[in-house]
Amino acid sequence: MEYNSESEKMFRNLVETRESCRDYSDKVVSREDLVDIVNTGRLAPSACNSQPWKLIIVDGETAKRVPEHLQSPARPINHFSNNVSSFIVVCETRAVLMKGATCDSQYYAQMDIGIVAAHLVLVAASKGISTCIMGAIQETGIKQILNVPDDVKVRLVLAVGYARTDDLHTKSRKCFEEIVGINKF
Numbered sequence: 001m002e003y004n005s006e007s008e009k010m011f012r013n014l015v016e017t018r019e020s021c022r023d024y025s026d027k028v029v030s031r032e033d034l035v036d037i038v039n040t041g042r043l044a045p046s047a048c049n050s051q052p053w054k055l056i057i058v059d060g061e062t063a064k065r066v067p068e069h070l071q072s073p074a075r076p077i078n079h080f081s082n083n084v085s086s087f088i089v090v091c092e093t094r095a096v097l098m099k100g101a102t103c104d105s106q107y108y109a110q111m112d113i114g115i116v117a118a119h120l121v122l123v124a125a126s127k128g129i130s131t132c133i134m135g136a137i138q139e140t141g142i143k144q145i146l147n148v149p150d151d152v153k154v155r156l157v158l159a160v161g162y163a164r165t166d167d168l169h170t171k172s173r174k175c176f177e178e179i180v181g182i183n184k185f
């Protein structure tokens with residue numbers, strides 16, 4: 001693949017190598033790095049620039065209380081989070097949209113949450129820090145730990161840490177033709 005610039009090469013490499021990590025080492029991500037990830041990730045675009053999110057950095061003793069709310073007997077996933085020492089909790093707050101921008105067929109805030117989460121994981125990857133986006137969560141428990149107000153939704157929890165190994169898994173994706181249309185569906 002020919003790249004037009006060094007920045008294209010770096011960014012594409014980041015997109016191609018970012019993956020969900022479910023095996024973390026004991027090395028702890030510093031508060032400074034967590035703040036840096038959030039501070040850059042929050043530059044993500046959002047409908048009407050409404051930024052309908054609150055990004056909560058969770059580390060130290062507080063982080064130890066989170067994993068039990070990321071797993072349940074009904075959903076046997078996210079056990080790996082027991083070994084994660086920091087999280088970024090992505091909450092959805094009320095979006096204030098410009099008059100005329102609302103459409104019945106659209107729900108922008110949840111799209112905005114996905115976009116900011118994508119920015120966060122890519123910024124982390126650029127720093128050599130691994131992540132896993134988790135949507136299968138028990139919201140009530142997380143809200144209690146973090147004092148999240150009733151009218152705010154916890155949408156995603158990002159595990160943030162250092163991968164135990166540098167090995168990358170093979171990306172599994174639908175084939176190009178199935179998900180890309182050119183001039184038609």
Ligand SMILES: Cc1cc2nc3c(=O)[nH]c(=O)nc-3n(C[C@H](O)[C@H](O)[C@H](O)COP(=O)(O)O)c2cc1C
Nearest residue numbers: 018019020021022077078132133134135136137171
């Ligand atoms: C909205 C969303 C929710 C997700 N929830 C979980 C989750 O609860 N647990 C988990 O292990 N992975 C979760 N993932 C990660 C996906 O499984 C993963 O992104 C997908 O399989 C592609 O793999 P990759 O991220 O390694 O490229 C979630 C991803 C997204 C975008």
